[in-house]
Amino acid sequence: MIYPFYNKNKKIHVEIFGEESSPAVLFLHGGPGESCYDFVYHQAKRLSKEMxxxxVDQRGVLRSEKIAEDEPFVLQDLIDDCEELRFQLRIKEWNVIGHSFGGYLALLYAAAYPKAISKIIFECPTFHFEWTxxxxxxxxxxxxxxxxxxxxxxxxxxxxxGSHCSEELFDHYIRLSELLGDERDKIYSPNPVITDDSLYTEMEWEQLWEGTEYHLEKLREEGRMFKPLIPQLANLTHPSLLIVGEFDPVTCKRHIQEYDKVPxxxxxxxxxxxxTPHMEVPEKYGEVVAKFIKYGMI
Structure with a gap:
């Protein structure tokens, strides 16, 4: 079901699967500026049997209404969108899965609205852009x-x-990784994963992605996303699960060492x-997520 969600004069793409009586789970995609499309394709049908x-396609991304070049947009808008969506859906508290940059958002959301969240799953997250x-x-x-x-x-x-700051390292990484061309995906995973994108034509995909770059550009310009969240991680009291891939380059060893201190x-x-475990090992991933959300176990 496509839910008609508007906040701060913007239409935001929201898809809902499963029974209203089941435990609610919000999925936050990464990027900044990716989409929930792949997660929905590989996991929505599987997880919605029990949850x-x-x-969500976050504000300004893919199927959500685009952010204009001269329009204000900051990280807080994404956090506020989450909370407004929960309010509109009349959900007392929900669980959150944050993938990659979505894990960063999930931690910020938990710090800002702790009573809104029951459990958190961090899938291959970053909490510190410099380390990543x-x-x-x-x-x-x-x-x-x-x-x-x-x-x-x-x-x-x-x-x-070297001694470059987080912003500089991020910019250098984007510049250099793009020079790899078709090999760039191998940075993130050794396993080729196929997602059926036939829901839209090639022209429609191009139109959907057009303008999405402002999502990242404006967050980069604001700079808040480069602030390390290690203090917030240390203060996390919600039951949480860290899912990492053996060869994931985003959640480096320093992230894991800090997470291991969390109660x-x-x-x-x-x-x-x-x-992307949710795409690479979808069945195993679904089993782990369902067990943790329902019973707090893995």
């Missing part, structure tokens, strides 16, 4: 070496251990997977 899945960018640059370097491009590989390696925590590592 009420609510998936350095690790991504290392992975990018390894792919340049495989291509025989030693100059760019060495540039990535130098940046990964009421659980953790699972999916072997032979990268940054």
């Amino acid at each position: 009420r899945i609510i998936a 960018s350095r690790n991504l640059l290392k992975r990018t370097a390894s792919l340049f070496y495989k291509q025989g491009d030693y100059e760019r590989a060495q540039e990535c390696e130098a940046l990964s251990v 009421s925590r659980k953790k699972i590592v999916f072997k032979e997977t990268g940054h």
Whole structure:
């Protein structure tokens, strides 16, 4: 079901699956500027047998109304959208799954509205863009070496251990990773994953993605997303589950070490997977998520 959701004069794409009486689960996609499309394709039908899945294309992304070039937009808008959606759906409290940058959002949301959330699942999250960018640059370097491009590989390696700030590292990573072309996806996962995109034509996909870049550009300009959330992570009291892929470059070892200090925590590592366990091992992922949401176990 497509739910007609508006907040702050913007239409935001929301899909809902499952029975209203089932435990509610909000999915927050990553990016910034990706979409819930892949998660819905691989998980909505599976998870909605036991849960009420609510998936969102965040403000300004893909099927949501676009953000104009001169329109104000900040990170807080995404947090407020979550809470307004919960209010409109009359959900007392819900569970949240945050993938990648969505994990960053989930932690911010939990800190701002702690009573709105029951449990949190962090799937391959970042809580510190500097740590993540350095690790991504290392992975990018390894792919340049495989291509025989030693100059760019060495540039990535130098940046990964240099003194650049979080914003600079992020920008360098975006610039260099894009030079990998079709090989860029291998940064995130060793496993090719197929999602059926026939729901829209090629032209429709192009039109949907047009303008989405302002989502990232404006968050980058604001700069709040580069603030480390390690203090908020240390103060997290909600039951939480960290899902990581064995080869995921986003949730580096330092993230895991900090998460291991959190009370009421659980953790699972999916072997032979990268940054998208919900796509790479959909059945196992669905089983783990359902067990944790329903029983607090893994």
